[in-house]
Amino acid sequence: MYELFFQSFNEKVPLSPEEQEKIKTYLTPKKLRKKQYLLQEGDLCKYIAFVEKGALKSYVIDEAGTERITQFALEGWTISDLYSFLTGEPATYTIDAIEDAELILISKAAHEELLQTVPKYETYIRLQITGAYIALQRRLTSIISLPIEERYKNLIATYPTIVQRVPQHMIASYMGLTPETLSRVRGRVTGRK
Amino acid sequence: MYELFFQSFNEKVPLSPEEQEKIKTYLTPKKLRKKQYLLQEGDLCKYIAFVEKGALKSYVIDEAGTERITQFALEGWTISDLYSFLTGEPATYTIDAIEDAELILISKAAHEELLQTVPKYETYIRLQITGAYIALQRRLTSIISLPIEERYKNLIATYPTIVQRVPQHMIASYMGLTPETLSRVRGRVTGRK
DNA sequence: TAGATTCCTTGATTTTAATCAATGCCTTAG
DNA sequence: CTAAGGCATTGATTAAAATCAAGGAATCTA
Numbered sequence: 461m462y463e464l465f466f467q468s469f470n471e472k473v474p475l476s477p478e479e480q481e482k483i484k485t486y487l488t489p490k491k492l493r494k495k496q497y498l499l500q501e502g503d504l505c506k507y508i509a510f511v512e513k514g515a516l517k518s519y520v521i522d523e524a525g526t527e528r529i530t531q532f533a534l535e536g537w538t539i540s541d542l543y544s545f546l547t548g549e550p551a552t553y554t555i556d557a558i559e560d561a562e563l564i565l566i567s568k569a570a571h572e573e574l575l576q577t578v579p580k581y582e583t584y585i586r587l588q589i590t591g592a593y594i595a596l597q598r599r600l601t602s603i604i605s606l607p608i609e610e611r612y613k614n615l616i617a618t619y620p621t622i623v624q625r626v627p628q629h630m631i632a633s634y635m636g637l638t639p640e641t642l643s644r645v646r647g648r649v650t651g652r653k
Numbered sequence: 654m655y656e657l658f659f660q661s662f663n664e665k666v667p668l669s670p671e672e673q674e675k676i677k678t679y680l681t682p683k684k685l686r687k688k689q690y691l692l693q694e695g696d697l698c699k700y701i702a703f704v705e706k707g708a709l710k711s712y713v714i715d716e717a718g719t720e721r722i723t724q725f726a727l728e729g730w731t732i733s734d735l736y737s738f739l740t741g742e743p744a745t746y747t748i749d750a751i752e753d754a755e756l757i758l759i760s761k762a763a764h765e766e767l768l769q770t771v772p773k774y775e776t777y778i779r780l781q782i783t784g785a786y787i788a789l790q791r792r793l794t795s796i797i798s799l800p801i802e803e804r805y806k807n808l809i810a811t812y813p814t815i816v817q818r819v820p821q822h823m824i825a826s827y828m829g830l831t832p833e834t835l836s837r838v839r840g841r842v843t844g845r846k
Numbered sequence: 847t848a849g850a851t852t853c854c855t856t857g858a859t860t861t862t863a864a865t866c867a868a869t870g871c872c873t874t875a876g
Numbered sequence: 877c878t879a880a881g882g883c884a885t886t887g888a889t890t891a892a893a894a895t896c897a898a899g900g901a902a903t904c905t906a
Contacts, residue, residue, distance in 0.1 A: 520798050528798040530790070543787045552794070579772070586779040593786040594736045597723065600793055601745075604829035605713050605721040608863090628884065636797035641863055643885055801893090820853065834893055836855055 461489050464512045464536055465564045472587045473580045483578060486570035492516070492557040498539075499555040505544035507565040511537050514561025515625060518553045519633070529634040532558075532622050538588060545571075558626060603636070611635060612645050654682050657705045657729055658757045665780045666773045676771060679763035685709070685750040691732075692748040698737035700758040704730050707754025708818060711746045712826070722827040725751075725815050731781060738764075751819060796829070804828060805838050 465487070466480055475483070490509075492498060498516060499505050509516070511533045518531040518539055530553060533539035544551040545568065566574075574581040598618075602611050612635070616623050623631060632642035658680070659673055668676070683702075685691060691709060692698050702709070704726045711724040711732055723746060726732035737744040738761065759767075767774040791811075795804050805828070809816050816824060825835035 520794060522798045528794070530794050530797070542783070542790070546783070546787075582775060582779060586775060586782065589779065589782050589786055590735070590739070593782055593789065594739075596786065596789045596793060597735070600789060600796075601713060601721070601723050603793075603796060604723070604827075605715045627882090629882095634797075638864060639884070640865080640886085644863090647885085822853070831894060832854070833856085833895080837893090840855085 461512065461562065462487065462564060465510050468510075468536055469584055473584045475580060479578065479580060483574065483581065486566065486574055488565040488567065490563045490565050492561045492563060494557050494560050497554065497556045498563070499541060499544075499551050499553065501552060501554045502550045504548060505541040505551045507567055508538060508540040508542075508545060508571065509533075509555075510564040510566070511535055511539065512562040512564055515558040516555055516561060516563075517558050517626075517630065518555045520553060527633055528636070529630055532619075532626060532630075532634065534621060534625070538592070558630070608635070608637065608641075608645055609649050612642070612649055654705065654755065655680065655757060658703050661703075661729055662777055666777045668773060672771065672773060676767065676774065679759065679767055681758040681760065683756045683758050685754045685756060687750050687753050690747065690749045691756070692734060692737075692744055692746065694745060694747045695743045697741060698734040698744045700760055701731060701733040701735075701738060701764065702726075702748075703757040703759070704728055704732065705755040705757055708751040709748055709754060709756075710751050710819075710823065711748045713746060720826055721829070722823055725812075725819060725823075725827065727814060727818070731785070751823070801828070801830065801834075801838055802842050805835070805842055 462484060466475070469475060469480075469483075488507075489512075492514070498507075498509060499518075501520065513535055515535075516533045516539050517529050518533070518541070519527045519529045522528050531539060539555060541551040541553045541555070543549065544553075575585070602614050606614065615631070615635070628642060628646070629639040632639045635642065637645075655677060659668070662668060662673075662676075681700075682705075685707070691700075691702060692711075694713070706728060708728075709726045709732050710722050711726070711734070712720045712722045715721050724732060732748060734744040734746045734748070736742065737746075768778070795807050799807065808824070808828070821835060821839070822832040825832045828835065830838075
């Protein structure tokens with residue numbers, strides 16, 4: 461149940477077996493069925509969730525009532541409403557499962573205690589956030605600087621698994637497009653039929 | 654010269670005078686004239702820069718030759734091509750001064766040694782990146798979920814100083830719009846004339 | 847101070863993506 | 877097994893932003 465989590469952790473910051481055991485006591489496993497919520501807008505975000513298995517998405521609803529996906533999280537990724545988690549403010553994002561999923565949850569209390577007592581945890585978190593920041597910066601840069609065909613190619617190149625596993629209309633939402641437009645872009649990019 | 658930097662640091666992580674002195678030995682001040690480069694695309698990003706005074710921007714050039722601004726940095730902000738800085742890969746962003754500026758530079762070597770020897774530096778960096786990540790997430794969410802008028806209002810509400818100090822065509826670039834479109838949006842938002 | 851440059855705005859036109867509408871294909875639930 | 881819903885595609889039309897073009901401050905500078 462914790463394989464991927466500790467694999468990812470050890471890749472970034474190697475742990476002794478004792479450290480690993482200690483950290484494990486702070487973690488809570490959780491299963492989520494497809495379409496179940498992990499977090500709803502307005503609620504308090506109580507966890508950082510590491511995805512051991514399955515797929516989640518985080519999104520907001522725009523004024524037209526359309527779901528706008530801000531993030532996907534497949535195996536090995538972490539997902540949360542970090543602002544809400546850290547500040548205790550109500551969440552702005554909703555997070556739910558695209559597929560049945562197995563998660564590892566870190567509560568606020570666990571997070572704070574781990575930061576205080578396990579220096580390597582702070583390093584892990586720092587590296588994790590740094591990676592997320594760089595990924596986000598890239599995504600933003602591609603949005604403001606590339607034509608949408610290039611953005612789609614980029615997405616395929618960077619996250620082939622997402623494009624394969626996730627329905628196209630969600631990809632469209634993630635790219636800020638309508639499904640119709642994405643379909644036409646695909647027609648052009650993926651070998652004009 | 655180091656006032657703002659240590660003020661910002663102490664707000665996040667209070668330092669003893671000795672710690673502060675130690676950290677100071679790792680920092681390099683640098684002045685930049687308007688239009689001067691701090692970093693050019695393709696070069697190695699050797700520093701994280703903290704802005705004590707003035708204003709910088711980071712950008713890429715798109716295939717039409719247009720500058721696409723990815724970030725502004727005014728007093729109290731930090732700017733860098735983090736990916737290049739951390740990995741040693743060539744920079745994808747160019748950074749230059751919008752106004753004459755005074756910077757505090759942290760070199761790669763300094764960064765690494767500070768991480769090893771000053772635990773509070775790691776905490777500072779973690780909090781700094783976390784803040785940057787959350788800000789970026791918000792910006793991205795507003796891009797994919799809000800109409801551009803709302804995005805502009807948001808920008809004014811969040812960074813009034815930027816909108817005041819920076820030429821409008823740079824704001825347009827930052828928002829991924831043409832200056833003409835932004836001008837028309839402004840006409841609508843800022844009291845239709 | 848004259849000239850140049852940068853910057854913002856406005857108008858007309860073109861291009862691009864959104865919207866509206868319909869079809870066909872799967873998958874799934876009863 | 878059949879109906880229903882979800883999903884992707886395609887076409888026609890509308891709406892929005894980009895582009896092209898020009899003009900008028902304001903600022904810098906030689």
